[in-house]
Amino acid sequence: MRAGGSDAPDAMTEAKRAAGWLLKVWPWFAAILSGALATLCFAPFDQSWACWIALTPLLAAIWFSGEGGKRRGARDLLLGYVAGLVFFWSAFFWLHTVTVPGLVMVGFYMAVYFALWGWLAGLVRPRAFVSVWKSGRMPDFRPNDQPLEAPSPWLSSLRNLGLAFILACAWTALEWVRGWMFSGWGWNGLGVALHGILPIIQIAEFTGVAGLTFAVVFVNVIAVVTVRRFIAEAKVAKRRPHYDFTLTMAAIVGLCAYGIRVLQERPVTKPLRIAAVQANVPREEKFSQQFQGKTFFQFARLTRLALATKPPPDLIIWPESSMPGPVLEDESNHRFVMNVAGSMKSDLLLGSIDEDEQGAYNAALLIPGGVGKPQVYRKLHLVPFGEYVPGRHAVPFIAQVVGNQVPGDFARGKEAVVFRLTNGMLVAPLICFEDTLGELTREFVLRGAGLLANVTNDGWFLRSAGAEQHVNNAIFRCVESRRPMARAANTGVTCFVNQFGRVAQVLRDARGSTFTEGVLTGTVEVPTSQRLTFYTRHGELFAKLCGCVALIFLVVRIPQLVRRKSGNT
Structure with a gap:
């Protein structure tokens, strides 16, 4: 011990220093x-x-x-x-x-x-x-x-x-x-x-x-x-x-x-039988021509399972980019999809790549039962760093950093297209993250959509929280518009959500995982009233x-x- 008890001042100094x-x-x-x-x-x-x-x-x-x-x-x-x-x-x-x-x-x-x-x-x-x-x-x-x-x-x-x-x-x-x-x-x-x-x-x-x-x-x-x-x-x-x-x-x-x-409340509704197909195609196989035959087999088999349900579905939904290439422009993809659609009375809604002289689009198609004329919607809201790279041409550094991971940009669609089913029901085809956008979704509802249909592929994020976060953000579109939603994911969360935001059905395997292959079938109650909510009429006014x-x-x-x-x- 130091003379004069100098340890005490040292301790106080240390305490003050720690407090500071x-x-x-x-x-x-x-x-x-x-x-x-x-x-x-x-x-x-x-x-x-x-x-x-x-x-x-x-x-x-x-x-x-x-x-x-x-x-x-x-x-x-x-x-x-x-x-x-x-x-x-x-x-x-x-x-x-x-x-x-x-x-x-x-x-x-x-x-x-x-x-x-x-x-x-x-x-x-x-x-x-x-x-x-x-x-x-x-x-x-x-x-x-x-x-x-x-x-x-x-x-x-x-x-x-x-x-x-x-x-x-x-x-x-x-x-x-x-x-x-x-x-x-x-x-x-x-x-x-x-x-x-x-x-x-x-x-x-x-x-x-x-x-x-x-x-x-x-x-x-x-x-x-x-x-x-x-x-x-x-x-x-x-x-x-x-x-x-x-x-x-x-x-x-x-x-x-x-x-x-x-x-x-118990609104008046009209039942719609829906089968949502989740093929669970690995992302490394998704756009590979090498696995085209395997992909065709998976979708054909799962669609037969959907058609075997009683009563059969009015609408079958395949997920985003379900085929390994454009459906309307690629002969083999087109032949396969039309053969499947022609073999059933159900309408087929699927995600696809679409192309024209302006570029490639992330799109959704509706093929009426019995192979009617396809209806096409091209995605309006593209995902940055996923479907396009912001500033790719204006800022070369950005292209150098992420260009190899996002080699090309999708073109943007021009308008919100509402699909009309064979039974006359109107459907909003939302692609990928578009079901997380309230302002975009209301544009479809203002055009008469009674059902929200989301085709997505959350398999890009593997077995991560991305898929669950996606659906948790999406359910608010149902509450905002008072319209139910049917979601078909390549893998992730394939489910039906009612107009109150309640997830009514979810596709899971025996262990409870949503990352699986299968078909979710059920009846979605679509409101017969065309009432527009305050949010639908005014958007993000608040x-x-x-x-x-x-x-x-x-x-x-x-x-x-x-x-x-x-x-x-």
Whole structure:
């Protein structure tokens, strides 16, 4: 031991150093935690409860750490960006089975939306929040940032509700922009995490997924301010009413009550017998002429199984790109498909490659029973880094990085084509990820579609969470439009979904896996009413209104901050 007991000061110095280090790093760990919690909401974990708290660590890090100053905005941006990187790289990790560079680039780009929200959260952060941890006094949000000794509980609650409203609008608007900017990638919005809670998702017929996202973010913000107030009240040993929390919970209960009432409705429907074929063709065999005979045999055998069911199906669906090449242009593919279609009375809907002088298209065909004239739909929304490479010709570097994995680009279709079955029923042919796009799906419904039919091939992602995430995003199209959906996947999730978003039937093997070969047969109840939902008529109006609110707030708020900084200098 040193003379004079100098070990004690050394220990105190080390403790202070450790405490200082923790104060610096905990915000970054909190941002990482938010990204991880957001990932936990989606397949393969599917922990929907996590969405209600996913943003709370990030928000706490932005509001309750660090000092003010010119660099604070950049710090808030970076905290949000870190949370976004963690989320997108982990939630979409299955993309590595197709393109590792694409996964990296998607993460770098998508994280920008988290970053922008983090910056805005810092912008609306009341500076008095910091004083809560130091003095225990209730904060005021007035421009002079002087805390009130005893603010009205209603006034405090209204301020918190306003704060939650602005941040929920901003997040909802950013998710909407993410869904269309640069072709768009709107998967796994926070509202999608609620896909399995049928009562609450019924509001999607008015707001789309955006309304659910708004509710989730609103609850996250209210959770943070409520915990903050509890801590502040504990320090002064005084409890006060939390009207903001109570009103928020009442609103969520109200949404669930509405959904329960909707789920009890029994609309008039017309039964349609459907057989969805899942051939489970390995991706390395998919477009190989070497395996053409094997592919023909698989589809012929599975189609015979479908036709053997009683009563026979009205519609048989083969998945996306079911044949190893174009059907209408390739003689052998054309002969095989027409022979199968000519041998049955059922209509045949299949995914195919289509070609013309403009290029190749990812397409869907409907061949009426008895070999009527084929109806053709060419895909409108192409998947970046899957069906085309953004900036391939404008930015040579991108072509060098991913060009070997995506050697050519599909051409884009021109219009939404609705197929007419032999019995007169109208069908929306959605290809691949198009069933995750609400704005696109409503275009088909506005043209009279009563059934949504998705042909897809999630086999590109092997046995990953990509297939399950796909269907979880897709079921919201049924709620938004009040139309049922039949999905036929090459492999992944072949299923039938009713108009309330309930997955009614799923093709599984004896072990419960959806990655199998087989035929899913069943009766889909198609509503006879042509009623158009609010969402079908108006699309993403709710998200656009949220965007307007966020923009108006920024237009008003930023000049205030500039004037305040000018006054302080």
